[in-house]
Amino acid sequence: MSDAQLVIRPSRDVARTRPEPVYTDTDFALGDEARELIAEGVADETRRAYARHWRDFEDWCAHTGRVPLPATPHTFTEYVTDMCARGLAPVSIEQAMAAIRTCHRTAGYKGQPDREGAALALRGYRQRRAKSGRRNQRQAPVLTIEQVRAMAGVCPDDPAGWRDRLVLDLGVALMGRRSELIALFQDDVRVVDGELEVLIRHSKTDQDAHGETVYIPPGEHPLTDPVGAWRQWTAFLAEHGHTGGRLLRRFYRNHRVGPSLGGDAVNDIIRGLAVRAGIDGAEDVTAHSLRATGASWAYAERAPMSAITEHGRWKPGSSVVLRYIRAVDKRRNNPMRGAGL
Template identity: 35%
Template structure:
């Protein structure tokens, strides 16, 4: 069989070999319309087969978006998610360049090989999952790599990880620790007064609403309704409410313990804001060393960042000498875990107060079931019965 030879077809005139007389060009023949059917197409008995005939013709204008829309898209993900995904994608692109692979859109083999690379580095399973999500989310719709083999790798790694390591959870900030931290919110002079009032309000309100640090960072003065019996907080959006439907959380007053009462502490901070001429906008703001609250520029403007909220909690815990077992440092998530534990141990359900989704397996696994295991452990009944029988 003769070897196939690639040929290039070009538009040309047909020329008579006997002279220079040009022959008439062949008329253009329209290409046959291609059927638009696939494995999942359903055709009714009287329906024609759909084809490319009549399909719209798109121009560049159909694919362009304005700079304003591009800016809105870029600003849509939470800042911490953007940073995390950006870092993960940067590492993936570097690895692809070193491995001689195409990063976007990548093949399933490249994706699986990179997940294997992360597993061999012994990254935490949650970190591997973040890398996987970042890579797939960066791909155009319909061009994401397959997940089957990558998930198998991740599941195996998670089992091996669980055998070798104990899970690390944020240390809870329980009532005693909260009291010690709030006790550090004192002012030796007028310069220290604003920070002391802000931090005391942040700690007591955050603890009472089982707050995430991002929720505290995005609160507005207008989101609060302070009454004698408690504070109603409007959480405009959260980790489990990315569509920003909003949810109200009521934080009851604690008249028996004024130092930890959110009503007392929030009212004092709002009064301090009014003294600085602030009656609206971000609730928790940056304060200078001189004790002034000044407007700030930058992406978040006058809002504190979630990282700044975390630093405030860490600083107050350090000043109070509060540390977790094993010497671990306290973090802002302790404001969520501590009260959730205490509610569960009292027989309650922290789901609504912490704005978890109804039926959240996180609440059941990490709070309600452990509390029940302590208070309603079947061994208590067995031992009580044994003591009764022994006394007879």
Template identity: 30%
Template sequence: METLPIVPDAAVGAARHIDEYAAAGARYVTTGQQGAANTQRAYAGDWRRFTAWCREHGRESLPADVLTVAAFVTALAEAGKKVATIQRHCAALSKAHQLAGLPTPTDDRQLKTLLEGISREKGVRQKQAPAFTLAYFKRVLQGIDVERLDGVRDRALLLLGLAGAFRRDELASLDLAHLRFDEDGLVVELPRSKTNQKGEAEEKAVFFSPDRRSCPVRAVKDWLAVLEQHGRTSGPLFLSFHKGQRLSRRRLSTFSLNEIVQLRLGAPYTAHSLRASFVTIAKLNGADDAEVMNQTKHKTTDMIRRYTRLDNVRQHNAAQKLGL
């Protein structure tokens, strides 16, 4: 394994050396981290931020001692950064040291105590994408103007996103070649996902709905017919539009996809609400964890419980089953 060079003590604070570390460290972190693309970019940015902070304060970034990391973490907390953001920075620093074959300072017990104190003071509750009800979702679908091309696209995107419990990067990366139709509906091949970084075979099943107005399979077919009319028989599934409803050749970005969801469903919701709502609606309709995990591709039931948005005390409550 190629290792990052160590700066002699006398060179600590030299901008030239630190900048070299920032560039090399960001590359190593991006290459070595086997998570999702968004996580890779975040880790690389976190590493650059840490090395810049070290340069400003005349500290060594690699290897970094515990006091340096503790000071950096405290600075993030004092700057109002969220607990999850601070934890991600620590994960990025740990990854950089691991890839360089160096002990990671984030394993230090005192640093862990510091992080626990920050978590207690700031609170660790993460802001979660809200889930919508099925009734609300159907009302939104009925309000979409399918006489417009972007209406046909957005209807297919929303229905497929919900029925397939897709992450937004999965949804944005779908190609026409990933779709396979049969008499039961649609099978979508996922060449890569957050939990499947090695490209192993992974599929999602989407079924015909009795109500054509809310049928994800028919909605996707309607969109495919639009693409075919414009000569698009391969490439990205979801494309952007130029002004005047002119179809472009550009794949929808995850940012644009999120904007579409918020435009159609309303500001409180995000693209991740499609996935969270799948879990919540499925659980309310009696699906067990194994059935839900078969579609979401979660690895543990703990994640299913975390994704389930059951805020009403009367929802999914065993008190209804006492037989009184």
């Protein structure tokens, strides 16, 4: 039987006589389970951020006597202008714009509100900030190997210090996002042939949670050895009866192991280590510095961009990875190096 014969089409008479569908409210209703699954399909941090931005927009509209949904392009532009006047960072304004347009799209207003005027207002704000000597985008600083070892060196020789060193070493070697690190279960990490085999169950570039396995070799120095750090922390967990559950846990002074670390806690740990190690610009160091550092080190050691992108779970051709690579190339191939200055 040919493919054409497999296609079943209604006869013309049936098509002509088919009644128009009569919809009821039931056809447009979603149950609680469907709503919950849809909500879970959006990353937790994104969902919380978008909800906050939408509440702020609704409050501003109520205060100014404007309609939030559907908002006119004029309302959208005025709100962006108000955020500029309040001195918000351009990246925060961009996220608010995306949140408002996403809420419109999910409510059935695709393509609304038009963003042309708002985008131009934001461009003008960026230019004004640049002329006044302010930075429009702060990047998490890339750390040197000496700085990372200094940070590992200030970790105390106790359970909290063992955990913090694992966060540091694993974050660099995994090129890990905060969300990926705190989501790890103990069973997601194991040693195979002397290397760590890490299962990333879900990531920003794996929204359907197919999962990806990443391999991490042992470090050349004990302070920056993720395999050794993992062994030390998991041995402590096992001794206290924690052989399952999340890998990175809170730890209390009475040697009680608590629930999973949160994203803010990871940031606090990394920034705290940078401060105690006396790193220049320590206040700007964040958990994202670990991701940037891992990618930059790998490229400096001649790893191809495709391997870095795959290892760090970036999209192919990621502009973020290109930015790290260009920074390394600018230093390595600086035309003024050796120019006799």
